Amino acid sequence: MQIQFIDRETGQLKTEKPPGEGFLKLLYNNPFGKILLIPLIKRKFFSSIYGRLMNKPGSVNKIKTFVKELNINMEEAERSIEDYVSFNDFFSRKLKKGVRTIQEGLISPGDGKLLAFERIDKVENFFIKGRKFHLTEFLSDKKLASKFEDGSLLILRLAPDDYHRYHFPFDGTPSKIKKIKGNYLSVSPYALVDNFTKVFCENKREYCILKTPSNGDILIAPVGATMVGSIIETYTANTNIKKGDEMGYFEFGGSTIVLLTEKNRFSINEDILKNTLNKRETYVKMGDQIAN
Template sequence: MDIKFINRSTNTIEIERPPGEELLNFLYSNPFGEKLILPVAKQKFISEWYGKKMDSPGSKKRIEPFVKSLHIDMTEAQKDITEFTSFNDFFYRKLKAGVRTIETGIVSPGDGKILVFENVAEVNTFFVKGKKFTLKEFLQDDALAAQHANSALVILRLAPNDYHRYHFPYEGIASEPKKVDGLYYSVSPIALNKKFTEVFCENKKEICKLKTADKGEILIIPVGATMVGSLNNTFEPDSLIKKGEEMGYFAFGGSTVVLLFNSDAFKLDSDLIENTKNKLETFVKMGEKIGTAIGS
């Protein structure tokens, strides 16, 4: 299947080829793979085992072929390709200072492909192949779901070749993340097309509340995925956070960051809204504006 997205910097349509595309198609589209192999593949112990394998010194040999096959720009990284101690050390690499600009308004928390919805209720009309998506299932918190029943929703999907650290989209006081245990579904577009509700409602996630001075509460929700051993926080909870400050990182695998915020506080950028309505993700980078603060 051709997975098309908009490259925002060039405003052109490009095609994504996920690593392991054939396996993902088998797991999520083939009845045998879905019923017999997928239940094992998404178990925590499989992800933990593979995570440890990617932490081993022997995994370094995987770095150069991975970089070449996915055309990763290593000039942005702090370390030279020869300096990484394992594949995971490379995977959650840090960037050089200044290679990402923190723009005005609310910004993307990371590099990846984004979908935006002015009201979370719109998700059900977008992912027509999945069963009904509800905030109550996703957040596993009735009060929080009611509070954000009409919030704007942003879904940022990180592909394996993307920079895998995520950052705060706005300034405020960040809470201690609340862990929500789950399985490890893939967040590749193949999985999303087939299993959207399961991917978002059943995957392992953490919910962080960012209390802003003038724009209400923003929920920042990193979501784990197949072959991601853990979500790793790098910030100090209950302290003042600057926009663009690092929040954490994912170990090996594709991952997602979800944002929920008051739609009266920020106006999502029109190009992102239009692309989403056309069923196309948009590639953005960390710090890039995705919405304008209303009344500022």
């Protein structure tokens, strides 16, 4: 299995080489990994311990190698490599003002690979096997699930080399965060191809409802994953925000942002829908229009 995606800016098909690719294959494509290792890796203490290690001053020694191996563009970062005090300090780095353009319509909340489904029930045609995906299970709230059940679903996957702060995709007023306890399975395609429902309905996750003046409610749900030390919110609930304002950030690890929109409130961009139909993610950056 290769992780391939479309780079929206160039239109090119690219292959992702995630850090620890061999270990991910062992975990999710090997019977030994599935039976013996996943029960250990998915537990909170494993990610918490690793997160604490990445907060220690000595972890700065990992930064230069990480940047070089994953070809991270540090020209976009607010600070230089030498200015970070730990690996997590670097991992949750801010970008310079102006390096991302906030476009019209619904924008991507972060940098990453995007899948989009006009109707939530279409996700089952993509890669769900076995257990069916239910919004009620994902949200742990039957009434809220009914509100979005005929709407659209967008999944933005952040790889470890991506910018790991996330932003509001539209103008509005955000609610307080609702937290849902869970595990820490990987959000890599190696894990999702056979475990989509398991990952999204069992992983630690949280959400807020963004009330917009013209396009109904948008549910924004950061989802934790293996090696994610913490999900940190940086916004103030129940105050007006502008599209592109920071909502929060992830500490070390790959992560995901799930967006739910109400029926007929947005039209997802055709290129993203086409790529998803062809079973390809689309690489987008924070501020790029993803629907109008």
